[in-house]
Amino acid sequence: MAPMTSPFASETFTLDGKPTPFAPGQTVLEAALAAGHYIPHLCWHPEMGNHGSCRLCVVEANGRIHASCALPAQPGLQVVSKSETLTRVRRTLLEMLFAEGNHFCPGCEKSGDCLLQALAYAHGMTASHFDPFYPQRRIDASHPDLWLDPNRCILCGLCVRASLAEGKEALVIGGRGIASRLLATSPSGLLGDTALAATDRAARICPVGALNFKEVGFASPIGKRRFDHRPPEAMSDKERYT
Amino acid sequence: MTATAPTTTPPRKIRIATASLAGCFGCHMSFADIDTRLLALSEWVTFDRSPLTDWKTVGECDIALIEGGVCNAENVEVLRAFRRAARILVAVGACAINGGLPAQRNHHRVEALLTHVFETDRHLAPGSRVPNDPELPLLLEHVHPIHEIVRVDYYLPGCPPTAEVIWTFLMDLLAGREPHFPYPMLRYD
Numbered sequence: 001m002a003p004m005t006s007p008f009a010s011e012t013f014t015l016d017g018k019p020t021p022f023a024p025g026q027t028v029l030e031a032a033l034a035a036g037h038y039i040p041h042l043c044w045h046p047e048m049g050n051h052g053s054c055r056l057c058v059v060e061a062n063g064r065i066h067a068s069c070a071l072p073a074q075p076g077l078q079v080v081s082k083s084e085t086l087t088r089v090r091r092t093l094l095e096m097l098f099a100e101g102n103h104f105c106p107g108c109e110k111s112g113d114c115l116l117q118a119l120a121y122a123h124g125m126t127a128s129h130f131d132p133f134y135p136q137r138r139i140d141a142s143h144p145d146l147w148l149d150p151n152r153c154i155l156c157g158l159c160v161r162a163s164l165a166e167g168k169e170a171l172v173i174g175g176r177g178i179a180s181r182l183l184a185t186s187p188s189g190l191l192g193d194t195a196l197a198a199t200d201r202a203a204r205i206c207p208v209g210a211l212n213f214k215e216v217g218f219a220s221p222i223g224k225r226r227f228d229h230r231p232p233e234a235m236s237d238k239e240r241y242t
Numbered sequence: 243m244t245a246t247a248p249t250t251t252p253p254r255k256i257r258i259a260t261a262s263l264a265g266c267f268g269c270h271m272s273f274a275d276i277d278t279r280l281l282a283l284s285e286w287v288t289f290d291r292s293p294l295t296d297w298k299t300v301g302e303c304d305i306a307l308i309e310g311g312v313c314n315a316e317n318v319e320v321l322r323a324f325r326r327a328a329r330i331l332v333a334v335g336a337c338a339i340n341g342g343l344p345a346q347r348n349h350h351r352v353e354a355l356l357t358h359v360f361e362t363d364r365h366l367a368p369g370s371r372v373p374n375d376p377e378l379p380l381l382l383e384h385v386h387p388i389h390e391i392v393r394v395d396y397y398l399p400g401c402p403p404t405a406e407v408i409w410t411f412l413m414d415l416l417a418g419r420e421p422h423f424p425y426p427m428l429r430y431d
């Protein structure tokens with residue numbers, strides 16, 4: 001995609017040795033992406049902004065590691081987004097996400113169409129080296145058009161933010177620590193008892209195989225799925241984001 | 243090569259053992275998908291215990307290719323024997339790597355599953371019971387990836403890994419290279 005530099009970009013910072021323009025108020029991640037410089041990320045989204053949960057967007061600046069989705073761009077800031085350390089840290093984060101959930105890609109209808117999986121491929125992850133958690137959360141299929149597998153949810157909060165932005169407030173992340181999970185806000189705790197609709201932005205924003213439409217799985221042939229041949233880095237915004 | 247070249251002892255053939263634990267044999271089939279290259283491979287390697295040979299116990303070998311997770315007591319015993327015998331032990335396929343689709347049984351109590359299939363299924367003959375002969379290995383409470391039982395040297399992802407991945411991996415090992423898989427070769431599905 002042609003790099004889209006904000007018309008308000010005035011100052012520059014240095015990203016992997018290259019001067020990168022930014023508009024006041026932009027984060028390093030926003031400015032980098034606007035300039036066509038990819039930094040791995042899962043929970044940032046062009047419409048929903050940052051969340052700060054996935055940590056994949058880490059970069060080196062000011063002598064330490066920061067989440068670039070929360071790091072304000074500053075004139076002259078020296079940022080490194082590609083290094084051996086960062087690749088290793090990101091691969092570890094991906095292995096943690098895989099170990100925490102039940103990511104059995106062979107039986108997942110989002111395989112080839114999943115940002116988590118594509119990022120793991122792009123980081124050369126052959127396996128998660130951690131012991132699996134094997135969580136036991138139940139599927140919520142109470143909604144007529146949608147279903148939720150919470151054992152695949154990476155708690156990116158995108159569905160929560162989308163539902164909030166469109167005034168439905170159907171979803172929330174509750175619990176603490178490893179018990180944290182996506183919940184329906186209805187008194188019954190069921191998705192079917194919220195105002196969530198299949199036409200909602202929230203219904204199709206999930207970057208993984210957690211919040212899905214019913215009865216549409218396995219429609220794309222292998223070889224023609226979104227991430228089959230190209231890593232997220234090589235994609236336009238339109239293809240990369242759900 | 244000239245006829246006068248000094249003859250040295252021919253290099254010892256690489257020894258490969260293979261096993262299927264809680265696997266479906268699909269990873270072995272994908273191995274067989276290297277097709278006529280199997281003939282070339284047979285020039286360079288010798289097979290120890292494998293579902294494709296008749297060896298009943300595993301002997302000292304260079305490479306052990308293991309498909310399948312660990313779901314019963316016999317799997318544990320076999321896996322440990324392969325680990326003792328092999329210099330390089332490889333987790334092949336999704337099952338060996340993270341339990342795979344069989345690990346979806348970890349959502350259920352193993353007693354409930356056995357009872358469901360062997361006692362309460364309505365198509366069973368009256369009086370059917372869960373098999374209790376000591377000849378049969380007991381199921382473990384959960385399915386496990388092999389790295390939870392023994393140390394693993396390499397992982398070949400995929401369900402199954404493509405023949406290209408298996409071939410590339412073996413050629414790298416045989417040549418003494420560190421195996422490497424580019425983006426299009428990595429598949430977990």
Ligand code: SF4
Binds near residue numbers: 208
């Ligand atoms: S269901 Fe999907 S969009 Fe919602 S928090 Fe989980 S991973 Fe993110």
Ligand code: SF4
Binds near residue numbers: 106269336403
């Ligand atoms: S990884 Fe897939 S092909 Fe290999 S044994 Fe398991 S189910 Fe079969």
Ligand code: FES
Binds near residue numbers: 051054070
């Ligand atoms: S994009 Fe920065 S933490 Fe997820």
